[in-house]
Amino acid sequence: xxxxxxxxxxxxxxxxxxxxxxxxxxxxxxxxxxxxxxxxxxxxxxxxxxxxxxxxxxxxxxxxxxxxxxxx
Numbered sequence: 001x002x003x004x005x006x007x008x009x010x011x012x013x014x015x016x017x018x019x020x021x022x023x024x025x026x027x028x029x030x031x032x033x034x035x036x037x038x039x040x041x042x043x044x045x046x047x048x049x050x051x052x053x054x055x056x057x058x059x060x061x062x063x064x065x066x067x068x069x070x071x072x
Contacts, residue, residue: 007055013044014049020041
């Protein structure tokens, strides 16, 4: 599977996981299943963020970690 195809899968999942974190974090005080949803989604969010960084590493390295001075 190509890197772009993986990013097309990872990026929407990352956005959904982020929104679920926000909603479950807001509703966690009501008890019930929201704590478990919040905790499990946090683990998924960590994995997805790491996958996103790995898949975009060349871009990150070229734009932020380059030692060459950029002409502005």
